[in-house]
Amino acid sequence: MTGYFLQAFIYLFAAVIAVPIAKRLGLGSVLGYLIAGVVIGPVIGLVGSETTTIQHFAEFGVVMMLFLVGLELEPRMLWDMRHRLVGLGGLQVGLSTFIVMAIAMAMGIGWTVALTIGLVFSLSSTAIVLQTFNEKGLGKTEGGRTAFSVLLFQDIAVIPMLALIPLLALPELVEKAQNLVQTASEHSEELSLVAGLPGWAYAIVVITAIVIVVVGGHFLSRPLFRFVASSGLREIFTATALMLVIGIAALMSLVGLSPALGTFLAGVVLANSEFRHELESNLEPFKGLLLGLFFITVGAGIDFGVLFGDFSTVIGLTLGVMLIKATVLLVLSFIFKVKGSDRWLFALSLAQAGEFGFVLLSYTVQNHVLPTDIAKTLSLVVALSMFLTPGLFILFDKVILPRFQKTENEREADEIDEQGTVIIAGIGRFGQIVNRLLVANGVKTVVLDHEVGQIENMRSIGIKSFFGDATRPDLLHTSGIEEAKVMIVAIDDKERAVELVKYVRKSYPHIRILARAYDRGHHYALRCAGADYMISETYRSALALGTQALKDVGFHPFRAEQLKAAFVETEAKSKEVLYQTWKESTEENKFNASYRELFMQLEEALGEAMKGERSDKHAKSERGWTPPPKGYSDVVEKLQAEKGDEN
Structure with a gap:
């Protein structure tokens, strides 16, 4: 029995040491396992005839x-x-x-x-x-x-x-x-x-x-x-x-x-x-x-x-x-x-x-x-x-x-033979939805993307788009940016997106720039670069899902919509303060201790806002909801407690 334990320990020890090292070096786990076997077998002879x-x-x-x-x-x-x-x-x-x-x-x-x-x-x-x-x-x-x-x-x-x-x-x-x-x-x-x-x-x-x-x-x-x-x-x-x-x-x-x-x-x-x-x-x-x-x-x-x-x-x-x-x-x-x-x-x-x-x-x-x-x-x-x-x-x-x-991305840009009211840079999952909504309502768009595969996919389903780097001034010119009203930035590369916003804001101050942000830091960077409107790609969907979760755990639909509205309102109030704190920081890491402390304070304010009862006028989005009777939340909690006792 001792022999089996020793053999098992040897094999496991070799894997535990070799595989993480191989993964860290970018060699993959399979090569890590193979190297571990060579070391404990032919090299130092810890295992032998039982291997087969x-x-x-x-x-x-x-x-x-x-x-x-x-x-x-x-x-x-x-x-x-x-x-x-x-x-x-x-x-x-x-x-x-x-x-x-x-x-x-x-x-x-x-x-x-x-x-x-x-x-x-x-x-x-x-x-x-x-x-x-x-x-x-x-x-x-x-x-x-x-x-x-x-x-x-x-x-x-x-x-x-x-x-x-x-x-x-x-x-x-x-x-x-x-x-x-x-x-x-x-x-x-x-x-x-x-x-x-x-x-x-x-x-x-x-x-x-x-x-x-x-x-x-x-x-x-x-x-x-x-x-x-x-x-x-x-x-x-x-x-x-x-x-x-x-x-x-x-x-x-x-x-x-x-x-x-x-x-x-x-x-x-x-x-x-x-x-x-x-x-x-x-x-x-x-x-x-x-x-x-x-x-x-x-x-x-x-x-x-x-x-x-x-x-x-x-x-x-x-x-x-x-x-x-x-x-x-x-x-x-x-x-x-x-x-x-x-x-x-x-x-x-x-x-x-x-x-x-x-x-x-x-x-x-x-x-x-x-x-x-x-x-x-x-x-x-x-x-x-x-x-x-x-x-x-x-x-x-x-x-x-x-x-x-490199070969795909270095091919010559397409000849852009159309001009539109809206120029969309990036036709990924985000840009597609924006483009479909605009086109469905008769708004003329010009779509640019620098990934060949994405362009081919769009063309295969009848969506006209052009291969080219939207950060190139000549392509923006042929796209009709001088006459366009809106520029939508939805490219995947965060740094290139910020640089594009900076260039367009400086060169074409008349155009309104709408940008997709990946996270809070990217949101601030885009705003600082001159974007007129920014939205985090996951914000609205996460908000909608969270509201549905509130309903599913027992909140009345009216109350859930109230809480969502309060959340959005509190977030809107905090955005400017957080942005200014981020902008004024001279440190390399702009999310410093001051920013984090302010963020925690605002989170506490958000919690207080969630506890408050709304007695003022309802927002337009809430008027279609039937409000719960007084004491509804207490009744729900009581019923849930009784159900828990039965189980």
Whole structure:
């Protein structure tokens, strides 16, 4: 028992130290886990022979990850992906396998071994790619969605690969290890429901297992979750979620299918379940820990003896495989019209070999398709390619993506052939609403934005807009700013927004400037620059939501509207004092102690205003409300207290 505790402490300690450092350096958590594994394994030798066993256990993190991915996908969404799932995924696996096989045969390797090597290297790492996508927010991009469809096809393709590999067994290896084959066969029969079955019976068992997962997930899971949820014990719900995933993985293994594929299918079935978010929150910590453990074992499993024994061959194979796969993916991105930086994200993210490569290599040795020494070398190539993958993501982030963004933003501005009463700088989520309201009421607008993607999106839905930097005087001139009445500043960059307001106020004093502010400091800066009207983008929506919250907790609608009006009135009175305090500060941090003290005093005044009873005339916005009777709040409190006593 002491040994298990020590091993667990070593793995956890390595993760706790390495991962935060890697994240702080911008390397990502995956590379942190891999480095931690290398340090505690080959470098200082704190872990050793148990790494392979732990890796098999940690692979369950991949199974959980695909279950959680399935929960995010509705069946209809999966159906919409079918063309890229089958077409792009199928071509990637087929072409990668064929090219690697052809090169291996050209090097004098037999076709069966060459085909097996091609199949192993055609797969990519679902664990590393999806984990990195989640960390970097790349999953929703075009390149991320395309990569996911290929990964999903690869996971499905593992099934026919496992069926094909035993047919490629080398006669000399079979004869040499005939006794071992018999022992392995007997062991396999104990853990399989399909061993020795004819083809038609195997097909029936597989279909039955899939039907059990789909039908059971749709009809039986909900009553089960309701029953468990009624207990009110969170740990039992967690146990149920683990039981579900483990049970499906075990069933798929017993019928010779991929556990990851089975749990993914179950996740898709449960995507519309009311318990989806509860399942995610319960399984996410287990998934994260197991995936981290898996990455550590990959790093710890790198055999430096094999690596340095034939360094040039191993490195050459690793780089060669990654180059071949990246080239294939890049060609396919042109065929399937993946554009811009998404094309490179797609090609680089899937250039490595994957964790299922370890599974296939182990399976090939068991079935005497590959000699043990070749399998060891190939396992090292798989591990090294996974180790290098975070570096490819760093290359994409630091080199490729900035170049594409720079190229897009440096293209020549559009020729502005229209002039309007209102010029809108920035057509993001804020500027869109302003523009729609004005256009709907017959006000002529000219829209400028310096992001190509945003302009294309607007044009695709019929909103005319022009690409260009609104801070450029020549573009403002061609937009007709001399004759315009209003300038609306809604660009994302706070500093550029302030500079634009300063320029327009100085050069065109006749125009009225309305600006969107991100926060209080930006609000003050815009006012100081000369804006006539500023509004914080979240102020009105937060005020409306807060008012609704007051109503929902028992305040009479009339009283809630009164309190909102009092809040707005008190805020309006305090704005000028706070602004002057901010403006007069000479410190670098204008939100100094004096400002904070004044703000706290005004917050106290706000609290007093909220307590006051309104007996004066009602505002126009309040006249449509029926006021509550006297003592209404006391009655509500009494009723709530009685309800609490009943519960």
